[in-house]
Amino acid sequence: MSPKVSLLGLKASQFRHPVDQEATAALSQLPGMDWAIRSLLGGMAEQVFYLDNISSSVLVGEQQLPDLFQLLQEACQVLDLEVPQLYIKQNPVPNAYTFAMRGKQPFIVLHTSLIELLEPAEIQAVIAHELGHLKCEHGVYLTAANLMMLAVGQLSQWGAVLAQSLQMQLLAWVRCAEFTCDRAGLLVTQDATTMASVLMKLAGGSPTLSPQLNVEAFLAQARAYDQMDHELSTLLKSVRTAELTHPLPVLRAREIDRWANGATYQDLLSTQKTEIGWRNW
Template identity: 25%
Template sequence: MNYTKTAMLLAALTAIFVALGAAIGGQTGMVIAFIVALAMNVFSLWNSDKMVLKMFGAHEVDERTAPEYYGLVRDLAQRAELPMPRVYIMDNPQPNAFATGRSPSHAAVAATSGLIDALPREELAGVIAHELAHIKNRDTLTMTVAATIGGAISMLAQYLQFGMLFGGNRDDRSGIGMIGAILAMLVAPFAAMLVQMAISRSREYQADRLGALICGNPRWLSASLLRIERAVKRIPNEEAEEVPAAAHMFIINPLTGQGMDNLFSTHPNTANRVAALEALAEEMTRSGIDLGGGPTGSSAADQDGPWSSGSSRGAARGPWG
């Protein structure tokens, strides 16, 4: 299903890209944009994860260079019955994280140094489990492609605006003209943003639920969401501000001043996410599931209940396994 959604996303973003090409160069620009978009689609499917990691200056770590962080990712990946992802750290004071990769076997988890320094182990486990849930749900391909192509569309729109300032193709009858160019310049970034929002809002709720089951305690994740949201308002993420098309990849919107649960938000409202996690915690408690488990202990998914098929091995024995 996610592959179908990715194909639809690529088609939508390609159409926007081609429309911008037409605005810049008429029919010739449209053809060139279409060729570029096809090449970009193929490239992004295989290399978008590397591009996004590079965007945010992430560097890979291992058990020797970051033993506690790496070990936590390894333990949670085992509980989720996922292949061990590559592990990255972004040298950024804002606490945040994202996952990327075209498949579970080609995935990566990246956390900021601010996140690792600021969160207790239990809350960090909740965040990492959320990102592993995106990998398990195969969300990362669509999210990463959206970030890559959405960024390209934003850059092209900026070029279009720059070109208009110096005359552009006002007299090119084969193009869509000045009015069309203005419309394309205004609509394209919002269209790309709307596509990203359409794929991210519901997926965040799904990843929250699954991440809570992986780490074993929904309240660990809800506490981390609140802590991160407070920090985001105080600590800017300069890299994310430069690439707003990638904001949807993070567990909390990294752009300052965001967070409303409306049409122009890249994430659901944090309070709504926390409420859903609290409801899950209460449901698990009523079912007799111990919420004290974690990456090194028993968890909700290790016990019989509505999220388990009776196995005592690993979190992946729930309905999502």
């Protein structure tokens, strides 16, 4: 990998996406949210989820998958963040997630199918995206969203209706937070093409098809989607995203492409080098 700027002293406010800021503020004011958080994170559900993961996954370290551990360490150095645990879980669905449980070290989980789909630099981009949740202290709401999606089916009818309403609010917040974490991925990779490639492969890649995919064509596709702004397409976009845990891949690609070509991102790298300090490795 090419040398990277290490963003010593980096603060979340320096790269947080505006929609994330707005959504987080709105979520904190939502009636019933404090009750939901206490209910979900105060009982056994959080502990069960934690134990289920560590008992059925492989913990990455210096003696276990050291190449992945090095990617994690480097990403943490760039973002100026303590190193969390990283687990690899056997799963045919490409995915990654972050879990922050009170009183325990936070951890990241990567599915095996995701690792098989991506190149090392792209895997690091995913790790950095997940680290973005920790850097921005998304952990409590993110954990609550994960647990609530598991719990809705176990609640009474009244409780399920309330939980589903809160779940929709949490999912809307998660989608906004994802834009911020994509920026964390870019800060680590320092290569917008790598970020776009990850999103492209998640949208329509496979170990067989991935070498044939074209990033520039995917970005052109994202721009075409964004230009569809008449009333019907706006309605369809809203319906399409309402129950998703992540924004549509083309929208994420568009957002990261814009930020990578904007002054804020370039100024952040140069400012961090000159004012906070930097190192290459």
